[in-house]
Amino acid sequence: MTPARWLALFFALYYFGYGTFLPYWALWLGDAGAGAGLVGLLLGLGMAVRCAGILGIMGRVRSARHLLPVMQGLSVLSLLAFMAFYGWQSTVGLLVLTLAVNLVYPALIPLSEAMASRYIVQIRLDYGKARLWGSAAFIAANLAVGMLNEYGGSQWILHSMVMSLALLILLTLLQPRPAPAEQPAGRGGDSIMRVLQRPGVGRFLLITALLQGSHAFYYGFSALYWQQQGYSTTVIGYLWGLGVLAEIMIFALDRKWLAQLTARVLLAAGLLCALCRWLMLGATTELIWLVLAQLLHAGSFGLSHLGAVRFISRELDEAAVFGAQALYASIALGMVSGILLMLSGQLYPGLGGHTFWLMAALVLPVAWLLARPLSEEQQAR
Incomplete structure (x- = not known):
């Protein structure tokens, strides 16, 4: 699969999930039994953990060959964390799983952007053309999941997250050709x-x-x-x-x-x-x-x-x-x-x-x- 097509699919699948997560996750938490105060706490803690997760994960990625395996691993961990919400909806469960999700799921974006930046130099990737599919998928998720939630209940919010991540894992099993090139002379990336x-x-x-x-x-x-x-x-x-x-x-x-x-x-x-x-x-x-x-x-x-x-x-x-x-x-x-x-x-x-x-x-x-x-x-x- 060409890098342009691979990245377009990645952005589309990720942002379909993010277009579900950003506007609707607070609603799902509320229907799962979290009060307004707990929802606010979970969202605030999630933002803090998100920053730590991105810095921690990206700080250890120093080579182009690490990008796809790390993206694959994070996709699997994200899927497992979201699937755990089906059976663990106590206050402790919501807290632990919210922290776990925000530790791994948001880091997929800087990894994909780093891959895109490499391909911009390597094959003159049309970044905007690939990235616009993420924005289109974001709109599609807003509309589709909104209707599913209205007619089928809030569990469709969680179902949508799980389905988008399952498809994302399948995509990461495919290798874009050519693969992201290593830096000249094998030099590793600089620390943050x-x-x-x-x-x-x-x-x-x-x-x-x-x-x-x-x-x-x-x-x-x-x-x-x-x-x-x-x-x-x-x-x-x-x-x-x-x-x-x-x-x-x-x-x-x-x-x-x-x-x-x-x-x-x-x-x-x-x-x-x-x-x-x-x-x-x-x-x-x-x-x-x-x-x-x-x-x-x-x-x-x-x-x-x-x-x-x-x-x-x-x-x-x-x-x-x-x-x-x-x-x-x-x-x-x-x-x-x-x-x-x-x-x-x-x-x-x-x-x-x-x-x-x-x-x-x-x-x-x-x-x-x-x-x-x-x-x-x-x-x-």
Whole structure:
């Protein structure tokens, strides 16, 4: 199987599961007997463990030949952990299994992104075209599992997770050809600490943490806010779907229209879109403006993510790819977003939708951080 097809299938299967897990897992926990306080505790602890798991696992992956076996092992462990929920739904069981799931399941994404980054260099992979299938599967899961849950009960949430992981395991048994190439002269990857000490990496992580973290209030509270403003759950679902469709479009155009842009330019465009989006959402809930704001998800998330991938795959050497992916996934997409999500929960009762304006203020320092090139190579030009 070609690497492009293999990665497209991997992203589709993983994000179908994640499109089930992210919006519906709290509902399944509630139906399994967890009260609101316990659900919040489980989700918060899960976020903390997720960061530790990604750093711990990615910190030990130093070679291209390790990628597929580790992905296969994590897929098996994830399946076993989710299957255990069928029979262990006591408070202790939910706690232990939630920690186990978050320790292994989220680490599959930085591993697949690291493989994609390797193939971008090795075979000029069209990353956007492969990644858009993950976004499409995310929408499909939102719709399909939502209907299954409504008509068949919340156990379909767990069934869907198990089925997606079973298919993911089958995929990892297939070897993409050519396999990810080793680095020249057999050099192993740098440790996470060595990658963190490279010029520009710390600034890159701060930039991406602010850009991606600014989505925390949107992810956690936009549906609740819009519902309180009188919108039906159907309309809210369409709005969320529109945002992901815009993201798909930007990924589809990556090779044709965006390939020549540097990480710095993509991140700057992501900043502009995020600033406009959060200001707009904080100012009004008129439907036409909500639609326009959701279209800006193509930039606030899509361009920002492509900028991160561009920096890791083009502006760092191959020894830094695994460590940089681990740092990006655990800090920018994990820890900072989790902290801001919890902070948003404290601010929302008093500020309501005006919390979006704080998200806009959050991204303003990115303009200063992007004032000079991220990498030494660009600085020298």
